[in-house]
Amino acid sequence: MGCTSCATGANGQPKGCRNNGTCGSDGCNKLTVFDWLSNMSLPGDQKPFNGVEVRFKNGRKHFYQNSENLSLSIGDVVATEASPGHDIGIVTLTGELVRVQMKKKSESTDVEALPKIYRKATQKDIDIWQKCREKELSVQKQSREIAMALGLKMKISDVEYQGDGSKAIFYYTAEERVDFRQLIKDFARTFSTRIEMKQVGFRQEAARLGGVGSCGRELCCSTWLTDFRSVNTSAARYQQLSLNPLKLAGQCGKLKCCLNYELDTYMEALEEFPKTDIKLKTEKGTASCQKIDIFKRLMWFAYDKDGMNWHQLYVDKVNEIIAINKKGKTVASIEEYIEDVIESDSKLFNNVVGQDSLTRFDQPKRRRNKRRSKNRNRSRSRNTKKNG
Structure with missing residues (x-):
């Protein structure tokens, strides 16, 4: 939501955030x-x-x-x-x-x-520049109407005039290749200037338009992110995230860039974990991995004959069993390697901001009800005395 993508007023100040180039996120000058x-x-x-x-x-x-x-x-x-x-x-x-x-x-x-x-x-250069910036929004609307009339499958996201007004750059996004030869002729005839078309990606478009992400903060691409690295679904798999496109996709329609932020840390933690398709050989039968917890360094195994009962093991114990199996030996059972997980009593969340409880509206306040009942009893006693 930087002011660089907002229109400017008659005096050259940005219209968007109205902070006149002094916003706290430094979006006006990315x-x-x-x-x-x-x-x-x-x-x-x-x-x-x-x-x-x-x-x-x-x-x-x-x-x-x-x-x-x-x-x-x-x-x-x-x-x-x-x-x-x-x-x-x-x-x-x-x-x-x-x-x-x-x-x-x-x-x-x-x-x-x-x-x-x-x-x-000079002041003359600045006046011409501001006049060109003021008409960019109306030119963008007209250009979209012309593109829709020609039936082109493209979206004109922004228009940028050169400082002297001799050329206009039209930024557009399209999923397929677009033949815009006739479109350029119509633009040149309508706007009486030199036309240049530039195709941008969906992430670049989101970076220029700006917005607020699902985390509640401004988009990384519109505030501080410089390069757009490719994001694969494997990044979500390594972090054990559900492959839900509605949750993993950003405003650009692509996978969120923040999926790569903690990927290296997860990759380092997963080096200690064995592959999930490995099987533990015991005298009671073979056991397969059902689930892992990277943060607690835990793995859950279940016997192939008894898939409903899961057994919780630490990664060190699993690697110990795998080392024994590689020597051609089997262990008696995986139950022998189970250790009790000691959970600390420390609170994971402390209310340092002074926020109210989320369940404060679930139970009604009793004091108010007592006062209301007392007032009702007094009014009833008064009415009985008057009637008597």
């Missing part, structure tokens, strides 16, 4: 970098790095060269080189940290190959 080298002088005769990082709409960032040696600082509005014309963006980083960012994004640090920054934006 992935900002604090320039901790700004107050430090360079050693020796080293020249400062001439690259600049500039941010555009929807958190899009590019690198440019400061060929004119302008005195730029974070937050300056600049006119950058574009094809055709120029674009308007906001400086997000200058100095030596730009080189670090370029290496982090696997881009060449050759400044001469980067596009140029023409100048600091």
Whole structure:
């Protein structure tokens, strides 16, 4: 829900959260970098790095060269080189940290190959830029109507005008390949500008639009997440989650990115566990694994002839039985290896916030009922005296 994906008002302030770029989640300027080298002088005769990082709409960032040696600082509005014309963006980083960012994004640090920054934006440039931003919402509605009239199976999620208004970029999502040659002709005829179509994934669309996830917090992709790693259903299996697409899917319709956050910890814990398809050989018969508990390091086994009765074993005991079976021996029974699980009496949850009980409405308050009954008895006694 960052302000970068919200429309702007007539004075250039964001309409969405109305915090004017100072929201607590830092969504207005996603992935900002604090320039901790700004107050430090360079050693020796080293020249400062001439690259600049500039941010555009929807958190899009590019690198440019400061060929004119302008005195730029974070937050300056600049006119950058574009094809055709120029674009308007906001400086997000200058100095030596730009080189670090370029290496982090696997881009060449050759400044001469980067596009140029023409100048600091004048008031005329800013006025044209704001007029273009104001009409993006109406253009998006018209473009959707044109796409629906042509019967194209696509969704136009956003429109971005170039700073000088000479080009409009239409972001769309589609499950299949779309032939939009006629669509571009209709767009150029209707909006009288150069048209560029860019297909984005469903996760990128959710990152631009923003929202609140099932955890109650803003989406990770719209606040701090930079890369979208592939998420497989195996991540849910390792964490013993039910394969319910309604619970595992995010607002983008794909598997939630947070399924990968604790996957490494689960993988390390599962290294001590044997495979679930292994069988324990005993004199009473073979036993198969029915269930595991990763946190408590427990496994439940049941004999093939008596599948209703489960026996609880620690992982160490299971590995001990497997080691004996590998030597060609069998144990008497798995009951001999059962240990009592001692559960601590400590509370798993403490009410540190001062919240009320969830069952506070289940039982009525008795004091109020007593007062009501007393008032009723008094009124009845008064009525009997009057009638008598």
